[in-house]
Amino acid sequence: MNFSFSDEQRMLCDSVSRFVKQQYSFDQREVARQKEAGFDDKNWALFAELGWLMVPFSEKAGGLSGKAADVMIVMEELGKGLVVEPYFANTLLAGKLISELSSNSNSNAMLENMMAGEYQFSLAYCEPQSRYDLANISTQAEVFDNEFVLNGHKSVVLNAAMADMLVVIARTSSFQTDKNGLSAILVDPQSPGVDIRCYPTVDGFQAADIYFSNVTVAKSSLLGNLDDAFPALEKTVDFATFGVCAEAIGMMEMLYKKTVEYTKERQQFGKPLASFQALQHRMADMFIEYEQAKSAVLMAAMELDSTQGFAPKEVSAAKSRVGKAARLIGQEAVQLHGGMGVTDELDIGHYFKRLTAIQFVLGSTDFHTQRYASLCR
Amino acid sequence: MNNQFTDQELAFRDEVRNFLKVSLPKTTSERVLNGLRLTKEQRVQWQKVLYDKGWIAPNWPVEFGGTGWSATQKYLFEHECAAAGAPEVIAFGLKMVGPVIYTYGTEQQKKRFLPDILKSDVWWCQGFSEAAAGSDLASLQTTATLDGDNYIVSGTKTWTTYAQHADWIFCLARSPDRSLKNQQAINFLLIKMDTLGIKVSPIMMLDGQREINEVHFDNVVVPAENLIGEPNKGWSYAKMLLTHERTNIAKVAISKTRLKNLRKMASEPPKGGVALIDDHAFALKLAELEIELRSLEYTEMRTLAAVSSGGAPGPESSILKIKGTEVAQFIDELYVEAAGYYCLPFVNDQFHSDTNAEFPREHHIGQGSETDRAPWYFNNRKASIYGGSNEVQKVIICKSVLGL
Ligand SMILES: Cc1cc2nc3c(=O)[nH]c(=O)nc-3n(C[C@H](O)[C@H](O)[C@H](O)COP(=O)(O)OP(=O)(O)OC[C@H]3O[C@@H](n4cnc5c(N)ncnc54)[C@H](O)[C@@H]3O)c2cc1C
Numbered sequence: 209m210n211f212s213f214s215d216e217q218r219m220l221c222d223s224v225s226r227f228v229k230q231q232y233s234f235d236q237r238e239v240a241r242q243k244e245a246g247f248d249d250k251n252w253a254l255f256a257e258l259g260w261l262m263v264p265f266s267e268k269a270g271g272l273s274g275k276a277a278d279v280m281i282v283m284e285e286l287g288k289g290l291v292v293e294p295y296f297a298n299t300l301l302a303g304k305l306i307s308e309l310s311s312n313s314n315s316n317a318m319l320e321n322m323m324a325g326e327y328q329f330s331l332a333y334c335e336p337q338s339r340y341d342l343a344n345i346s347t348q349a350e351v352f353d354n355e356f357v358l359n360g361h362k363s364v365v366l367n368a369a370m371a372d373m374l375v376v377i378a379r380t381s382s383f384q385t386d387k388n389g390l391s392a393i394l395v396d397p398q399s400p401g402v403d404i405r406c407y408p409t410v411d412g413f414q415a416a417d418i419y420f421s422n423v424t425v426a427k428s429s430l431l432g433n434l435d436d437a438f439p440a441l442e443k444t445v446d447f448a449t450f451g452v453c454a455e456a457i458g459m460m461e462m463l464y465k466k467t468v469e470y471t472k473e474r475q476q477f478g479k480p481l482a483s484f485q486a487l488q489h490r491m492a493d494m495f496i497e498y499e500q501a502k503s504a505v506l507m508a509a510m511e512l513d514s515t516q517g518f519a520p521k522e523v524s525a526a527k528s529r530v531g532k533a534a535r536l537i538g539q540e541a542v543q544l545h546g547g548m549g550v551t552d553e554l555d556i557g558h559y560f561k562r563l564t565a566i567q568f569v570l571g572s573t574d575f576h577t578q579r580y581a582s583l584c585r
Numbered sequence: 586m587n588n589q590f591t592d593q594e595l596a597f598r599d600e601v602r603n604f605l606k607v608s609l610p611k612t613t614s615e616r617v618l619n620g621l622r623l624t625k626e627q628r629v630q631w632q633k634v635l636y637d638k639g640w641i642a643p644n645w646p647v648e649f650g651g652t653g654w655s656a657t658q659k660y661l662f663e664h665e666c667a668a669a670g671a672p673e674v675i676a677f678g679l680k681m682v683g684p685v686i687y688t689y690g691t692e693q694q695k696k697r698f699l700p701d702i703l704k705s706d707v708w709w710c711q712g713f714s715e716a717a718a719g720s721d722l723a724s725l726q727t728t729a730t731l732d733g734d735n736y737i738v739s740g741t742k743t744w745t746t747y748a749q750h751a752d753w754i755f756c757l758a759r760s761p762d763r764s765l766k767n768q769q770a771i772n773f774l775l776i777k778m779d780t781l782g783i784k785v786s787p788i789m790m791l792d793g794q795r796e797i798n799e800v801h802f803d804n805v806v807v808p809a810e811n812l813i814g815e816p817n818k819g820w821s822y823a824k825m826l827l828t829h830e831r832t833n834i835a836k837v838a839i840s841k842t843r844l845k846n847l848r849k850m851a852s853e854p855p856k857g858g859v860a861l862i863d864d865h866a867f868a869l870k871l872a873e874l875e876i877e878l879r880s881l882e883y884t885e886m887r888t889l890a891a892v893s894s895g896g897a898p899g900p901e902s903s904i905l906k907i908k909g910t911e912v913a914q915f916i917d918e919l920y921v922e923a924a925g926y927y928c929l930p931f932v933n934d935q936f937h938s939d940t941n942a943e944f945p946r947e948h949h950i951g952q953g954s955e956t957d958r959a960p961w962y963f964n965n966r967k968a969s970i971y972g973g974s975n976e977v978q979k980v981i982i983c984k985s986v987l988g989l
Contacts, residue, residue, distance in 0.1 A: 336951070337858030339925050346857055363951075364926040384857055407950060409929040410959045417930075417950050476721040486976060542966050546719050546974065547744045550791050550967050557791030561963060568921060568928050574866035 211506070213281075221281045223258055228289035234555040237290050237412075245370055246414035247293040256325025261299055264447075269307045270320050276447070276512035280454040280505065287458025290558055292412045297366035298322065300451040301444065302329030302375050308440040309392055309432030318373060318394075330371035330397075332362035332418055333441065340571040342441055343387045347420065349378035351434070356380075356393055358401075358423040368416035369406040371397055376420070381435050392437040394429040395420075411565035412558065446523045449570040450512060453505045453523075453530045456566050459559045460501065460533060463541040464494040466556065470545055487544060494537050501526075501533035521583045524576040530566070531573030538563040590657065598661045605669040608634050614670030618846060619954040620920070620961050622794070623672055625708070625750045631672050632679075632705035641703055642679055649687045649695070650703045656889040667838035668845075677709040677746075678702040680833050681826050682755045685773070689814040689822050698775070710751035712742040712776075712800055713823065719744075720977050722757070723767040723820065727802060729758035729774060731809065731816070736774060738805040744971070748785045748798040751778050757819055765817065773819035775811040782806070790967075792960035793933065831902045831972055835909030837882050843916050844875060851923055861923055874915055881908045900985035903978035910968040910975060917962040924955035932956050 213221065231251075232240075240248035255261055263278050265271020272278070279300065286295055303322050306329065310316055321327035338344035347360025358378055368374065374395045382389030397404060401423035406416040432440060468491055471482035481487055508526035511519035538560040542549035549556050567573055590598070613627050635641040643659050645651030654662065674680070683702045686694055701707040718725040727740025738758050748754065759770040776783070782805040787795045813822055848871060854860035861867050888901050921928045930950045950956055969975045983989040 334926050336927070337855040339855075339858060339861075341859075344858065364929050405950065407930045407932045410931045410963070411929070415929060475717075476719060476724075478721075478724075484976075486979070539966070543969060543974075543976075546970055547714070547797075547967075550964070550970065552789035552791050552793065557963070560966075561791065561959075564921070564959065564962070565929060568924075569926060572922060572925075574864070574922075578866060 217278060217281055220260075220263070220278060221285060224260065224282055224285035225288075227254070227258075228285055228291070232289040232291060234290070234558070237292060241292045241412050246408065251291075251293050253325050255293060255295065256323065260295070261303075261323045261325060264300055264304055265307050265319070265323065269310065270316070270323060271307075274517070276450060276509040276517065279447075279451055280509045283451045283454035284458040287455035288462050290412065290459070290555065290562060294328070294367040294370065294413070296448065296451055296455070297330060297413070298328050298371075301366070301448045302331035302371075304447055305331055305375055305392060305440060305444040306431060308444055309437065314428070315394065315431060327372050328367060328370045329373055329375060330365055330367040331375045331377075331444075332365045332368070332395075333377040333445075334363050334365070335361060336363045340575045341385065342445060343390070343438060344385045345377055345379050345390055346384050347376065347378045349376075349380050349391060349393055349425075351380055354427050356425045356427065356429070358393070358395065358420040358425060360420050362418045362420075364409075364415050365418050366409075366413060366415045368397070368404055368418060369414055373397070374402075374418070375431065377437060377441060387438040389435045390437045390441065391434050392431040392441070393425055394431060395423060395425055399423050399425070409565065411562040442520075443518050445570060446520055447512070447517060449527050450505070450508050450523050452566050452570060453501075453508065453526045456530045456534050456563060457498070457502050457505050459563055460494075460498045460537045463537050463556070463559050463563075464491065464498050467491060467494065467541045467544050470548075474546075481544070490540055490544065494540050497533035497536050501530045504529035521580060524571075524580040524583065527571060528573055528576040528580060531576070534563040534567055535573070590661070594657055594661065597658055598665060601662055601665040602669075604638060604640075605665060605671060608638070609669055609671050613672060616670075617672055618670040618842070620843075620957055621954060625747075628672050628675055629705050629708075632674060635674070636704050641674070641705070642683065644680070645683065645687065649699055656886075656892070660886065660889065663838040664841065667842045670842070673836075673839065675705075675708070675747075676833055677711055677751075677755075678705070678707065680829055681711060682709050682775070684829055685755070685813060685822050685826050688825065689773075691810075693810070694775075694813070707752045708747070708750050710745050710748045710754045710778075710800075712745055712748075712754045712756035714744045715741060716743050720974055722823075723771070725757055725759060725767075725771070727756070727758040728761050729772045729807070730761050734809050736772070736807045736809055736812065738774065738776065738802045738807055740802050742800040742802075743797075744788070745785075745798045745800045746796060748778070748800050749787065749795065753777055754800065755813075757823055760817055768820040770817055771819035771823070772816055773813040773822045774807055775813065776802075776805065776807050780805050780807070790964055792964040793931070794960075794964065796964070827973060828902055831906040831978070833972075835881070835885060835905035836913055837878065837885050837905075837909060840878055840909070840912050840916055841882070843913075843920075844871070844878060847871070847916060847920055847923065867919075867922070870915075870919060874912065874919070877908070877915075878912050881905070881912060884908070900981050903973075903981045906972060907969075907975045907978050913968055914962075914965060917958070917965050920958040921962045924951070924958045927951040927955035928959040930956045931960070933960070 260282055262272040263282055266274035306315055306319050318327055322329055349356040349358050374397050376393050376395045377390055378393055379389055380391040401421045403419040404416045409415050471487055472480050474481045504526045508522040511522040541556055542560050545556050548554050616623060642650050643652045643654050643662060647653040686698050713722055715725050729736040729738050754776050756774045756776050757771050758774055782803040784801040786799045788797045790796055851861040885905055932950050
């Protein structure tokens, strides 16, 4: 049992942390968010240069480590800065799935370009009816001799507008909720029949609903084996879920600390808000929630790293625990800031919005508690 | 003791129901029931309909334009309005400054201001809070200095809801005399918003909406006849107003309608998906909420019964404020949860298709109004902050009820 960082990990942590502290003030974040792409491509190039985009991938895939603990370090620090560059959607979600399924040289080359910061991916898996059921996919890819023909509707696809390549989970056989019969297919977003409707998200990112009508894709665009994408999809989504948990930890740390600072400064009734015991206890609870959530995420990191990256029970435990903490800490931070907490001008509300979104993506708090329960049976 | 309505009461309920059926514009009620914003015009239009019917101010004494209804009738009216999706009446004129004017104002002030409030011809805003005077309202620093027949007002108010729409502001401003204790130096002034020296600047909220403002007063000249009651007694008038504000924030009837709609929404499975109500955890949360809300409804009715038999809404109104906002915020949250992934798109009111040319109906994201739920949830965190924060309400309960 060892909770301390290795030298490499300490360096990685310092490097991300330094970037956030020195180059990613809340104002700079807002400037990046309001750019046309929804982020600053200079930042993205820097992430690539510093090797952060390689962190989630094994050395075999051309990456740095592929360790959950390292991803945790990166995501936690990015969370502190409310970073809007698409590390999660591009690298952890889409990139990771490609590396899980990657079998041919074409996709390997794309992955390398992605790590170099020159190529963006987006994973299209959710559909309006699927909620958190990864297997509930109605988008069809009809299989012909040399091609697939896609029809369907994917909802809330993160990073879709910027993507050079979409990874689409489609049904190539069996019934709508079957885990079998799903395939991962690379689709060029410029292909005829792909209709991408973009919008910003409430938590500062970019997403889109995508409609496919009779989109023809070459057979060679299949990632992995036909009908067999589900295990890799589940593993990838779990890993990404773990990633947002770590991001949330970074944000929660900022929120409880900023709240303590604010209540020490802010005077009402002739004394600092922090002198009211009713508020002191509330902040003590925020701190306790943060620590408990952090422990759950560490547990998941260690479990992932000792099980070849698949630890569904611990990931669900982390997401469930983080969801509970994110709810309390987000709401309390806003409440204790009074009117300031609900303004657009202060970062507090923006942390709150992202922490709220995290509670309802990749499986809600209840979803993961129930998943944990069923994995215990 | 019983919870049955009499035949007369049921007849009254039917009358209200029919009136709403005939008079409430569909375009308005649809927006209300879907949790979407209304324009000033839509609100004023509806308030004028209520005025024409004589039902705009059920809580006012009959002599000033009230309805003379019993507590039960008021209850029925509110619940019918909420169920039909009628917009809430904007509180600043009718529920805040109106009662202050008819209680403490001069005959002349009553004649001058009350008719326009009833007719919704004048939009009021509330200039109490300042940057440094939030929960500790009495520490406000805006000054009102008597100069002949005028007060000269200087200072900055903040968080002023809908100041951008307002024709008048009711304001608390202190006398310059520093020897007076805060509570004994406050004047309650009515000020026209287009007076020279007033500047309104917007504050954006975290849902991207402009709902609140800063209002700057730079040597604004206010006729002394616009002072309510006596100089330096404004604090007691403000306290009366705040008690009204607090009770008004409970919004039990509205929460009941929203919860009912949420349950309905959760019971309809998306095509090819599972109904959310079949998720046991969600069903439990809905039940828990409903139990809390029904209890709150009875707490509210007990308070109203006490008031109508002569009591004043006392510190118990703090319970209504705390629980009412907690319930409303929990409903907000469950709507977000129900939206699932569709809580994410920030497409700002795509259902307002007439004014939102950028977003024609065939490009809608999601099935219903899911995309408006998260911004609403974010925005409504205000409910536990304003009107005297929920923490401050607990301080009131501790002091005034529990004697701590
Ligand atoms: C959207 C919105 C609209 C508003 N509209 C208006 C308006 O139209 N007109 C107007 O005049 N005002 C308005 N307000 C202002 C509102 O009344 C104040 O925000 C409120 O009084 C709280 O003050 P504050 O924001 O300065 O918070 P603070 O007073 O700084 O409080 C910060 C936190 O400390 C807590 N706290 C403070 N004192 C204590 C204590 N003694 N014990 C325990 N906890 C305590 C509070 O509960 C809160 O959680 C509005 C506010 C909002 C957010």
